[in-house]
Amino acid sequence: MPYDPHLVPDVIKLDANENPFDFPPEVKQFIREHLQPEHFNRYPDPTARELRGGLSQFTGVPADGIMVGNGSDELILNLMLTFGTGKEVLIVSPTFSMYRIHAQIAGARWREVPRGKNFELNTASLIESSAGQDVSMIFVCSPNNPTGNAVPPDHIEELLANTSALVVVDEAYIEFGGESCTRLLSFYPNLILLRTFSKAFGLAGLRVGYLLARPEVVAELMRVKQPYNLNAFSQITARAALQYRDSFLRQVELIKRNRDVLIRGMESISGVRVFPTATNFILFHTPLDGARVFTGLLENGVLIRNVSGPALENCLRVSVGTEKENSTFLEKLKMLLKV
Ligand SMILES: *Cc1c(COP(=O)(O)O)cnc(C)c1O
Numbered sequence: 001m002p003y004d005p006h007l008v009p010d011v012i013k014l015d016a017n018e019n020p021f022d023f024p025p026e027v028k029q030f031i032r033e034h035l036q037p038e039h040f041n042r043y044p045d046p047t048a049r050e051l052r053g054g055l056s057q058f059t060g061v062p063a064d065g066i067m068v069g070n071g072s073d074e075l076i077l078n079l080m081l082t083f084g085t086g087k088e089v090l091i092v093s094p095t096f097s098m099y100r101i102h103a104q105i106a107g108a109r110w111r112e113v114p115r116g117k118n119f120e121l122n123t124a125s126l127i128e129s130s131a132g133q134d135v136s137m138i139f140v141c142s143p144n145n146p147t148g149n150a151v152p153p154d155h156i157e158e159l160l161a162n163t164s165a166l167v168v169v170d171e172a173y174i175e176f177g178g179e180s181c182t183r184l185l186s187f188y189p190n191l192i193l194l195r196t197f198s199k200a201f202g203l204a205g206l207r208v209g210y211l212l213a214r215p216e217v218v219a220e221l222m223r224v225k226q227p228y229n230l231n232a233f234s235q236i237t238a239r240a241a242l243q244y245r246d247s248f249l250r251q252v253e254l255i256k257r258n259r260d261v262l263i264r265g266m267e268s269i270s271g272v273r274v275f276p277t278a279t280n281f282i283l284f285h286t287p288l289d290g291a292r293v294f295t296g297l298l299e300n301g302v303l304i305r306n307v308s309g310p311a312l313e314n315c316l317r318v319s320v321g322t323e324k325e326n327s328t329f330l331e332k333l334k335m336l337l338k339v
Pocket of ligand 1: 072073096141145170172195207
């Protein structure tokens, strides 16, 4: 099934885990100062040298181990095209649907390896499943979308040490919680990390993701990358976001505080079970059918995500919005579950 981005006008949008706040004014100012006429009529820097330099400072990873993409979605596709075609990839499920979709586009076979009862990584079964020569990559999302929990780095390390496959850890939500695996890059040449500016840094509309790996891995990926994949405006804006990261990290703190208020509100509704989260979204279970809750909320002007499926029966995912959006969501959910 193709990815359905659920575009609905005039609703409270709590379905895509975006940052709900406006861009900080100092960041807008930086963009105005750095945007030049040549950013319109000339092609952008295909190596994104300045942005990668900024990312190198931010992450501590050398610039030749960094690649930027048109969202991390593009990087997932490039990973599949470079290492997955004709091979098998393992996807630790339930998780983000783009791994499966891009595997399919790239002609990779994919197999889901389920998480445990509390959505923990099943390291032993992953090691066993990846033993064959044919498995080229393992996709682990941490903190995981949509379950919200993070994998401790020592579990990832156990996997890295016991497989010859590349292990891709998607850290799209790492600014909100969980511990990053960046320090493992010095020890394990088969580790690849994915990050994005779409969530904590509020840049979902401009499509900027990045990948951290060993230079040899990045060199392989460069053979597949479109030369002008990241436009000039997005490169400048991502540099601005890095320069003013403290402004975004303040927003992250506010989102986390609002999340904790939202969790307490949801837990007070009888029948609702909230799963622990290290992210800016919340997975929850209701006694009603997931599709019915989803539609009921949408009819009341609130869009969330129905993620019901294997291991997630009648589960939905709500993104943390502004205080006002969160309280509208709570009010509508309460109303729906009362009848
Ligand atoms: C949102 C999200 C991304 C971000 O994708 P972009 O293409 O960078 O916007 C990547 N991985 C996961 C798990 C996500 O939830």
